[in-house]
Amino acid sequence: MAAGIAQANAHPHTDTRVVVGNEVLLRRDLSPADLIKDIDYVKARVKQPVAYADVASFWFEFPQVAKHVDIVMIHLLPYWQNRPVNVDDAIARIGRTIAKTEALFPGKRISVGETGWPSRGRWRGDAAPSRVNEAVFLRKFVTLADRDHVDYNLIEAFDQNWKYHDEGIAGANWGIWNAERAPKFPLTGPVIEMPHWPLYAGIAIILAAGLAIIGRASKFGAIALAFGLGNALAYAGAITWHVLYDDALIVCALVNLPAQAALAWFAVRRAVIGAALPAAAGAETIGLLRGTLAGRFPWRTAAARRFDHVWFGFLFTAAIVQAFLVFDPRYRDAPFAIFAVPVVVALWRLATRDLPAVRDWRDWLPSAAIAAGALASILISGLLNTEFLIWNGLGLILAAPGLIGWLRSPKAATPAKSNQL
Structure with a gap:
């Protein structure tokens, strides 16, 4: 004073x-x-x-x-x-x-x-x-x-x-100018939400064409999948680029975006040549992660089923993110960019009935957690929150292949035998 x-x-x-x-x-x-x-x-x-x-x-x-x-x-x-x-x-x-x-x-x-x-x-x-x-x-x-x-x-x-x-x-986004001292919009006249959308559209077309050509997609289904994945990758990159506020977020982007690109590539190849048999289960993916942390790097032996492993990794991550959106939601955004490619892959899996292998609780638990969290988030966010209604709907889509695979698995379909004295 x-x-x-x-x-x-x-x-x-x-x-x-x-x-x-x-x-x-x-x-x-x-x-x-x-x-x-x-x-x-x-x-x-x-x-x-x-x-x-x-x-x-x-x-x-x-x-x-x-x-x-x-x-x-x-x-x-x-x-x-x-x-x-x-x-x-x-x-x-x-x-x-x-x-x-x-x-x-x-x-x-x-x-x-x-x-x-x-x-x-x-x-x-x-x-x-x-x-x-x-x-x-x-x-x-x-x-x-x-x-x-x-x-x-x-x-x-x-x-x-x-x-x-x-x-x-x-x-971080209340300014009339951005952090680089550039005006975010004119003070008079029309305002466009994404003024650089032609650039992003061009990148999406290039990515989609690249996935289709390099992946040798010739049938309509594989070409359509490549188109959807190219757009998802362009969207994820465009949104992520604007929110790299610190080193931790940069590291997350350096992990997430290449992982989404890898999943997109594996999905196109899967659509072209078919799924590896037998499909990898969640327990195998967890074993690979444990081996990697122990310094054994056992990923070469899992190359034929890498789609299954990356898919399970995204499901596991989505379950954690969805839990945060339920229990600590105030400052957390809907993670559209983080799971753009997995959502497109989930839609493709549902359309082609390419359901994941479900052998024990580790296979269905992430999907169940995502679905439960999505329903809880709808109640928390309310029906007026269009953004989270859309995200939680996509979360249910992301969880659907695993849940349907679990319901159709022999263990889920066969009732447990009761012990009689």
Whole structure:
């Protein structure tokens, strides 16, 4: 506080207001009484108007704070509210909140200390982060603020990648400019969600043609599979490229994208020459992983059934990711890019009845975990969350080959014999 007071007094024409406390009541850092003491202490020592900044609901809960400030500074972040809504409803809610604040604190200057919308990240209810939605939100909010003569700060000028660790992908994408200081969209005129889509479409065509030609796909089914896998690979790369915020994410991408490319290649070859017999089971894949960790590297002996091993690896990973989406979902995105190729492969397996081998619980458990997690995630995310409805539907598709294979396996079809005394 001493440094802030000195700064304000040294530059009275530059520092036009002093904010004492930022979301102190929200975080329970101070009691209202202690916060008021600090506000009064600073206000007696500066000439600028003094404000306190917090989420609007805490101003309504502790209205006594307003008597001690010149400016009531409210934070309006509809994306993070407990009941998130879409952009249009968010603007309407902001208008009502500003009107309520003005009515509750007549004669006080009202300022919006924080507002904005993320351009990328997890859907929360009907609140969808996107470049288009961020542009629409900012334009509509500025129009509303000008109409109501309310000053404001937009959150924020630039994307801040470091926020990924605290608030997920959404937290890193609130800027009007990206982290490289390039504008994300024009301030007027039309906005395209993916302005570089022709490049991605071209890459998808090249990848699809490469898989079909190198894989010697001649029949319609194999060519169609190569087309779907090429598009899935291009999509996975395009989405992943924009979220490489730290070394850990880069390492994950260096593992995931080549693994998806390998699965795509193995799937095309499987469609052309057929499946290896007998098919590998989950226990064999786990044994290979154990041998690799022990330094034995037994993968050459498993070359004929590598499709089965990579497929099981993706199922196992998807089961873990789906569990996180159920038990710790707030800052986690729907993992479309991570499992783009496996989802296409699952659709192909269902269409061709190419079901995985199911010999014991290790074969069906990952699929069952994915399906159970998808159903639970639908309940958690709600029916308004289109993004997670789509992802969880794809999760059920990803789990379907294993579950159908289990239901059709001899052990599942044969009832257990009971012991009689």
